[in-house]
Amino acid sequence: xxxxxxxxxxxxxxxxxxxxxxxxxxxxxxxxxxxxxxxxxxxxxxxxxxxxxxxxxxxxxxxxxxxxxxxxxxxxxxxxxxxxxxxxxxxxxxxxxxxxxxxxxxxxxxxxxxxxxxxxxxxxxxxxxxxxxxxxxxxxxxxxxxxxxx
Numbered sequence: 001x002x003x004x005x006x007x008x009x010x011x012x013x014x015x016x017x018x019x020x021x022x023x024x025x026x027x028x029x030x031x032x033x034x035x036x037x038x039x040x041x042x043x044x045x046x047x048x049x050x051x052x053x054x055x056x057x058x059x060x061x062x063x064x065x066x067x068x069x070x071x072x073x074x075x076x077x078x079x080x081x082x083x084x085x086x087x088x089x090x091x092x093x094x095x096x097x098x099x100x101x102x103x104x105x106x107x108x109x110x111x112x113x114x115x116x117x118x119x120x121x122x123x124x125x126x127x128x129x130x131x132x133x134x135x136x137x138x139x140x141x142x143x144x145x146x147x148x149x150x
Contacts, residue, residue: 005025005026005027005028006025006026006027006028006037006041006145007023007024007025008023008024008025008026008041009021009022009023009024010022010023010024010045012048024041024044024054026040026041026054033082034142034145035082035106035138035142036081036082037145038138038141038142038145039065039081039082039104039106039138040054040055040065040066040081042104042133042138042141043065043066043079043081043102043104044066046104046131047066047068047077047079047102049068049077051068051069052066052067052068052077053066053067053068053069054066060095062088062091062092064078064079064080065079065080065081065104066078066079066081067079074098075096075098075099076098076099076100077099077100077102078092078096078099078100078101078102079101079102079103079104080101080102080103080104081103081104082104082105082106084103086117086118086121086122087121089101089103089118089122089128090118090121090122090123090124093122093123093124093125093127093128094123094124097124097127099127100127100129101127101128101129102128102129102130102131103128103129103130103131104131104132105130105131105132105133106132106133106138106139107132107133107134107135107136107137107138107139108132108133108134108135109135110132111130111132114130115130
């Protein structure tokens with residue numbers, strides 16, 4: 001059950017005309033930080049696709065922060081936000097060998113530690129892409145990230 005709920009109105013404009021408008025609602029559990037929820041929203045914006053899903057319930061032991069499946073149910077894109085276990089990444093690369101697997105990090109300073117952790121323990125390292133924001137981007141957004149965002 002969510003501890004708090006973040007509602008965001010997102011509008012994509014082209015030549016100052018609205019081409020897409022969507023309400024995105026994200027819940028935060030007691031085990032999640034506001035940063036993690038913000039990263040999920042930012043990942044949704046960065047990897048936008050009309051069929052991308054946030055926190056889809058999956059069979060098995062892992063659930064994605066965001067996922068994009070083909071029409072036949074094949075996983076095409078799996079996105080994890082923030083810290084993620086090396087074990088989970090290794091298993092995901094084996095389970096979904098054709099999927100693009102991204103880890104979205106809050107800061108570039110998180111990349112060296114993530115690389116160090118996964119390079120020795122993930123067999124299919126080439127399947128993983130790390131994406132990080134410049135320093136202080138996420139930190140500067142957190143104070144204005146509230147239960148209602150536009």
